[in-house]
Amino acid sequence: MPSTIHLLGAGPVGCLAAILLRQRGFETVIFERRSDSRKAGAYGGRSINLALSDRGFTALEAAGLADEIRQVGLPMPGRLVHDLQGSVQFQPYGQGGQAIYSVSRSGLNYKLMDLAEQNGVQIHFDARCVDVDHQARTMILEKGQGRETLAFDVLLGTDGAFSALRYALQKTDRFEYSQSYLPHGYKELHIPPTASGDFAMDPNGLHIWPRGQFMMIALPNPDRSFTCTLFYPFEADPARGVALGLNEIQNDDLVLQVWNQYFGDTLPLMPTLLDDFHNNPNASLITVRCSPWNLGNTCLLGDAAHAIVPFYGQGLNAGFEDVRMLIAQVDENAITPQSSAEAWAETLQHFGSKRKPDGDAVAQLALDNFVEMRDKVADPRFVFQKKLEARLHQAYPDRWVPLYSQVTFQPQTPYHIAYQNGQEQQKFMNRILDLIPVDKINDEAWIDDLLRQEIQHFV
Amino acid sequence: MPSTIHLLGAGPVGCLAAILLRQRGFETVIFERRSDSRKAGAYGGRSINLALSDRGFTALEAAGLADEIRQVGLPMPGRLVHDLQGSVQFQPYGQGGQAIYSVSRSGLNYKLMDLAEQNGVQIHFDARCVDVDHQARTMILEKGQGRETLAFDVLLGTDGAFSALRYALQKTDRFEYSQSYLPHGYKELHIPPTASGDFAMDPNGLHIWPRGQFMMIALPNPDRSFTCTLFYPFEADPARGVALGLNEIQNDDLVLQVWNQYFGDTLPLMPTLLDDFHNNPNASLITVRCSPWNLGNTCLLGDAAHAIVPFYGQGLNAGFEDVRMLIAQVDENAITPQSSAEAWAETLQHFGSKRKPDGDAVAQLALDNFVEMRDKVADPRFVFQKKLEARLHQAYPDRWVPLYSQVTFQPQTPYHIAYQNGQEQQKFMNRILDLIPVDKINDEAWIDDLLRQEIQHFV
Incomplete structure (x- = not known):
């Protein structure tokens, strides 16, 4: 026994x-x-x-x-997406008070x-x-x-x-x-609190710098610092805009070159960037x-x-x-x-x-x-799709729960069911996006009408 | 050094x-x-x-x-394919003296x-x-x-x-x-020489009993015995005609039932079948x-x-x-x-x-x-395709070498190139087979004409 x-x-x-x-x-x-x-x-x-x-x-x-x-x-109620110019867009993860937690x-x-x-x-x-x-x-x-x-x-x-x-x-x-390993490695970096002891960025979200083939993210800590993680290809891939692989970014100049080009808005916030970059390992x-x-x-x-x-x-x-x-x-x-x-x-x-x-x-x-995360969140079509999905979720909460919400906020749905649902939802959304002409993108009444008709066919 | x-x-x-x-x-x-x-x-x-x-x-x-x-x-110059009635069909592996060797x-x-x-x-x-x-x-x-x-x-x-x-x-x-493991296991079995010391079957080939979801093969040995290998699903799959899994065929009656149904022509040749079946492991x-x-x-x-x-x-x-x-x-x-x-x-x-x-x-x-091996060699469409390929190979030896020959008889072709060639060949053959109407299947002149036209488009 x-x-x-x-x-x-x-x-x-x-x-x-x-x-x-x-x-x-x-x-x-x-x-x-x-x-x-x-x-x-x-x-x-x-x-x-x-x-x-x-x-x-x-x-x-x-x-x-x-x-x-x-x-x-x-609590991180959404993504805070940083573009190359340093402006930040908030993309909510769910509805109302729904959030994921940085722990x-x-x-x-x-x-x-x-x-x-x-x-x-x-x-x-x-x-x-x-x-x-x-x-x-x-x-x-x-x-x-x-x-x-x-x-x-x-x-x-x-x-x-x-x-x-x-x-x-x-x-x-x-x-x-x-x-199986990704071709990308990751490296942990650090954003300390400001001199006055505050968070150096908005702590109410998960920060992302999506750059296509690579990205950085930052999660807030209770001590008002952020832990940043750079995800970057180990090997160079010039055809896709990756001039150097992670293992090749070995001196200060190269680090600063990457930061100036892709993560400029974080440079003033990362006083230990160069030390962190050289001291912290490239993990797989x-x-x-x-x-x-x-x-x-x-x-x-x-x-x-x-x-x-x-x-x-x-x-x-x-x-x-x-x-x-x-x-x-x-x-x-x-x-x-x-x-x-x-x-x-x-x-x-x-x-x-x-x-x-x-x-x-x-x-x-x-x-x-x-x-x-590294690519689509910066894509207008993707952002538009997320808005449509939020709209569907609000209007038809029983028929449409976005995949992210099923996975993150709906423990009663097994992952494999959520995954299957997500596949069906993506097919549906692809069709909807193709049905919306450019001149109707901001026509909310027209879109609501379309969604009302189409959701009937979505099982 | x-x-x-x-x-x-x-x-x-x-x-x-x-x-x-x-x-x-x-x-x-x-x-x-x-x-x-x-x-x-x-x-x-x-x-x-x-x-x-x-x-x-x-x-x-x-x-x-x-x-x-x-x-x-x-030397085994081809397959010897046994059908359920016990008749045997020879399918050559290559041309002329080409053979694989049982060693x-x-x-x-x-x-x-x-x-x-x-x-x-x-x-x-x-x-x-x-x-x-x-x-x-x-x-x-x-x-x-x-x-x-x-x-x-x-x-x-x-x-x-x-x-x-x-x-x-x-x-x-x-x-x-x-x-990764196949869902099939294998078990080695034995066909001894006859009482007069001869091979119990034709030794000039690799014997196959293709039965769809499973099969047996036999290779000749220099001592005039054959080593047989049964490949059979570990688990039952009644929808596909597999009533019992390999691990479930545990007594003499069940073994004989399978043999009578699927490998009847070998029963008289396998005096130690039941012992071999029970003593030899189910390998993966x-x-x-x-x-x-x-x-x-x-x-x-x-x-x-x-x-x-x-x-x-x-x-x-x-x-x-x-x-x-x-x-x-x-x-x-x-x-x-x-x-x-x-x-x-x-x-x-x-x-x-x-x-x-x-x-x-x-x-x-x-x-x-x-x-x-377990399924297609018993399929008339497959056998017909093999004949067309042999015909192509003979008429256009520089343009068409069947995949099996590339893999088996052509060491100068790397496996990965042979594999790619095979993919292209199968697409081509699918098209050819669709182009041949039933009433032309035995019209060799018509078929040769079709092949002559079509092979021009095959790179």
Whole structure:
């Protein structure tokens, strides 16, 4: 009878899963390969933030943490799109008070680790899993110089994009696996508060500098700084206006040349640009797909199952939602510390097979959204389409919820359904846009009439 | 100066590469994780065979082995297609004496290991590589209970579909990787010689029992037996006529039921069918794609770089051709035991980037050919198309070489070019087939006239 659940990785997903299982009476033990970042001050003064939205909050609610996190997060109700001339256009993400939240990754993780330990979850740091035998239900743990073999009843892999459990599963028969990198890298940069201690830009949104093949974004931090991220091709592509690859922008002159040309309005706001640019690494962007997520009494959750690119702001939301859905399956199957290993295997199998299409969908949505963010948000046709969609949403809220809203604000819609809906919506919008002649673009009555007729055909 | 080349895996590809490098003055050391199969009699009495064709022979010629292997191989000039009624139709692979050869895998490997050692290649058996650090140029070897770290200058991964070098490269930044399995498994079966010591079927061809969603094939062995392979879906698919999955065919009655229904003509020829069926495993069929094949002074070759399904008979041919092309690059770059590590890195980079598209192409060709073998060879339209193509090839040998011939008999055409040509040819043939009315199907003069007109438009 598996009364103890082992987890790999004390990141936000692992902690949340452990807390919710602990609340159901299970002993929960997490092995984390890193040191305790709460003690080490590993994140230092700099904030690394992420976007949290309704799917993430819905899952956090189960641990009673949603309100607390929402209160320290900074709401971003829309995009703030910077053009080359430095003027900024606001594009709302949703309606009314709908917003995504800029949240400190480390702060969120600390809170979840603290809450986990308060609930009686054991977290062992500096304990790296190097192999798992899913049939024997043993894993090999490396602690310092030593190795030990440890038996488990149930093992959850919440150990991120480079999951040790997944590497082990990869070597089992008929395991489908792919890892793929974008041709773009990213680099983190910094906009500090102003001399008077204020935000240097409007904090009420996610700033984007869309430049076609590349872009920069900036998210506000509670300390009134912004964390900026430049997404830029590793390799030069002169035919597409990328004269130098990210790895080739190596001296101050070249950095300033790029900034003057593309991000001029941020230059006065980034006093440490050159140092940041040279000191911070060029990191890569991986997408991982695999199947099955579960094997025997082991299961992957979060990035371990579906590492995705960050462009939909759904990475952690998807991971938290995995946890919510696993726990829902645990409850549905009436799994308790007295349940059999077989009942657990079946529960993990139900979860894994049901959830996998959502992992595929959110991975694809994230890839698609990169093109939207770096290119389309600056395209008048796209902006016009977004306005039409908002109009449709307002007039026909039951028939039309924009894809972004389905993904971000509508946790009751599984990702894979949202993705399918989005495909249908785009076909519909392409037709509508073709039906609107140039001289009617500002004729709201004419357009409303058209939408009223056409929406009838949209199922 | 890398005067020693290390290789992982003493299979045919590793041995051939080691021999050719040894002939160029390099010390060559192979680590093989298995025991010496020549001593262990690992392959026992049963033959496991593979198809060798012109690409493989061209590479073997460099080691002076082509004629010897061709002489012990059994030529298969075409397919022998068995229908449900037991009648057999011959479909030639090429023209005149063109044939692929059924060759014993173990016999070929023994010969190559012997020749390698005669040439001074060191082969260390029971030495398993468990990790590689391509930057430090070290690998960890496991021998019995012990582990040791070993430095290398150049490391070639010829260690097959589950390559240790590739697993190590997979964890390096921006390494593209995918492994994917067919929904079909395979099981090896046996047709012994007749009581009088003869072949139980015509040995002059590759026997196929195409049954739509599944098939059996049989290749002749020098001992006058046949090795049969059943390719069958793991899971039932009643909508497509697959009542039971391979894993569900578990008792004698079910085996006989399948055989009576689909492979009736072989029942009298397979006295050990039931034993073989129960004793031999249901094996799976992997396709591996990765990039880059080379990193620093390491490089993947053969199945390690591009494990493919067996349906084009190109697996080992592609691996041998990798070796031929690597050696061509070594010679072109004038690499000698006095060359620098950097010159080697550059050579491996040239080879890897140039050869990768061919690995992708042959993987796709092999997947496509499964549908051809199990389904299309029994389709009258397909058979008619093959006849038209043979006609075109004969009348316009410079303008039309069938795809199969380009892949199998034309090593001077890279796989990726053959693949592109094949795509164009299929479009052309689709149009031709649509242009031929039913009443002209047997009107050779009319058809020749049509082909003469149309081939002018085919570039």
